Amino acid sequence: MTTVRVVGTGLLGTSIGMALSAKGFRVQLHDTSPTSVALARDLGAGEVGDDPADVVVVATPPDVAASVVAQQLRDQPDAVVTDVASVKQTVLEELREAVGGDALARYVGSHPMAGRERSGAVAARADLFEGRTWVLCPHETTADRARASIDEIARAAGASVVTMPAAEHDLAVAAVSHLPQVAASLVAARLRDLPDDAVGLAGPGVRDVTRIAASDPLLWTQILAGNAANLLPVLDAVADDLDRVRSAVRAICEGENAATGARGVLAQTIADGQTGHARLPGKHGAPPTAYASVIVVLPDRPRQLAQLFADVGDAGINLEDLRIEHAVGAQVGLAELMVLPAALEPLQEALTAAGWRLHS
Numbered sequence: 001m002t003t004v005r006v007v008g009t010g011l012l013g014t015s016i017g018m019a020l021s022a023k024g025f026r027v028q029l030h031d032t033s034p035t036s037v038a039l040a041r042d043l044g045a046g047e048v049g050d051d052p053a054d055v056v057v058v059a060t061p062p063d064v065a066a067s068v069v070a071q072q073l074r075d076q077p078d079a080v081v082t083d084v085a086s087v088k089q090t091v092l093e094e095l096r097e098a099v100g101g102d103a104l105a106r107y108v109g110s111h112p113m114a115g116r117e118r119s120g121a122v123a124a125r126a127d128l129f130e131g132r133t134w135v136l137c138p139h140e141t142t143a144d145r146a147r148a149s150i151d152e153i154a155r156a157a158g159a160s161v162v163t164m165p166a167a168e169h170d171l172a173v174a175a176v177s178h179l180p181q182v183a184a185s186l187v188a189a190r191l192r193d194l195p196d197d198a199v200g201l202a203g204p205g206v207r208d209v210t211r212i213a214a215s216d217p218l219l220w221t222q223i224l225a226g227n228a229a230n231l232l233p234v235l236d237a238v239a240d241d242l243d244r245v246r247s248a249v250r251a252i253c254e255g256e257n258a259a260t261g262a263r264g265v266l267a268q269t270i271a272d273g274q275t276g277h278a279r280l281p282g283k284h285g286a287p288p289t290a291y292a293s294v295i296v297v298l299p300d301r302p303r304q305l306a307q308l309f310a311d312v313g314d315a316g317i318n319l320e321d322l323r324i325e326h327a328v329g330a331q332v333g334l335a336e337l338m339v340l341p342a343a344l345e346p347l348q349e350a351l352t353a354a355g356w357r358l359h360s
Contacts, residue, residue, distance in 0.1 A: 001026050004153065005053035005076070007068055009033075009040035011116060012084050013059030014124035017045030019157040022126050028053065040121045052076065055149050058083040062222045066094035073103040080149040082110045086173060087226035088137045088166035101141060108146045109137040109166055112159060113177070119216040130158030137166040174230035179238065181212055181220055182231075188213035204325045245269055291320050292344035293336050295359035296351060298324070300331040308335060308356065315350035317343045334359065 002025050006017045009031040017027045017040060027046030031037040041048055056072045056079050058065055065085040072081050073095075085091055088109040095104060114132040116123050134154035138147050147163075154161050164172070188210040191199055224231060248262035298304050305324075312319060321338040339347055351358060 002055065002152075003028065003051060003053045004046075005030060005056045005072075005079070006046060006059060007031070007056060007072060008059035008061075009036045009045065009121050010059065011119050011121070011123050012112065012114075012128075013057070014040040014043060014045045014121040015114075015126065015128040016057055016059060016084070016112075016153075016157060018043065018124055018126035019129060020153065021046050023156045025156065036121060040124070043121060043124060044126075045121070045124065053079045055079060055153060056081040057153065058085075060085075061219065062087055062091075062226045066091045066098065069107060070095055070098040073099050073106060077103075079106065080143075080146040081107050082146075082150045082153075084110055084112055085226075086111055086177065086223050087170055088135075089170045090226050092137070092139055092166050104139070105141050105143040106146050108139075108142045108150050110150050110154065111135045111137070111169065111173075112154070112157070114159070118214075119219060127158065129154070132159050133162050134159035135169055136161060136163045137169050138163065139166065170227050170230045174227055174234050178224055178227055178231050179234050181215060182224070182235070183238075184210050184213040185215075204323060207325075241269065289320070290341070291338040292341045293338045294344065294347050294351065296335045296337060297357040297359065298333040298335045300326075300333060305335070308351075311351060311354040311356070312337065312347065314354075315347060317347050317350070 004017075004020055004025050005028045006013045007030045009017070009029055013029075013031075017029060021027045021044060028049040028051060029037050029040050029046045030048075030050075031040070037048055040046070053076055056076055058068045058072060058081065060068045060083075062085040065083045069081055069083050069091065072079070083091055088111060091109055095107060099107075112129050112132060112134045114129050114134075116125075116128070134157070136147065136150055136154070151161050187206070191202075191206075191210070244265055248265035251258045251260075251262040296308060298308065309319075317339060319337055319339060323336040323338075325334045325336070337347065348358060
């Protein structure tokens, strides 16, 4: 039986422990906080112990990840060690200075692309990594055994494994993870001082854009600072784009004589966004697919969603995606069901026949 030591029992560490324990791994939990490690144990993430480990997973905050990895490489001379910090190049560079070549061969950085807006062990879930990407960042001297061990751990947790160099990983997450967090926080901050009536008008657009704005400020300060060199040019590019949009809006406000070309800037901005959005992977990583949608009025009563799903299933139609918007001032929700275009009319006919009210 493989023994895995998880160092750090926050959201990721506890979730990893829960996932691996459920798959038959022996998980030992460590944390500087006795309360945190006891809570993770009580949640089923593993046991408290200090036996030699086959694999060590360091799930500490990014600003101390390198020092903890180095200590584990010294304390566990036979173990493979990984960390799950969201920034990889900085950790690797610090380790090159802190440990020798033989020890460094047992290290491979990794990053599960999973998380929640809530933090701590109480937010942990055994299925947090299922269907998610787990990035492995081996360096030039990483031993094959180390790479294989962490690959096994990631797949056992339910993740799909992708391999890329640490520097390439940090460039990528600056755009696909760190920028979205900054953008969501900036948009959500505009809501802070709005009158209640204005905030009450918020629909699915602002909710989608600001969902991750509820993230932990301390953790994200560490992440953004740790990847500042890669994040800065991304922010600069966005600032340039925003300046162009602001100038176009100002020109329109100043009148038609000043507004020549301004609407073109706005249109191009939206069109560029469409192009970028279309590059996002589709279902199960397949090429992007344009879905058709049906909006169903859903009474706010028990079992309504279950009945809707049952009626969709009885029609032999597979749902590709789902969104639910809660109406303001009415005890109903709007369930947007997304299907392949060929299934649109059959779904509309089946739901109408079953008595559901549809929005055109």
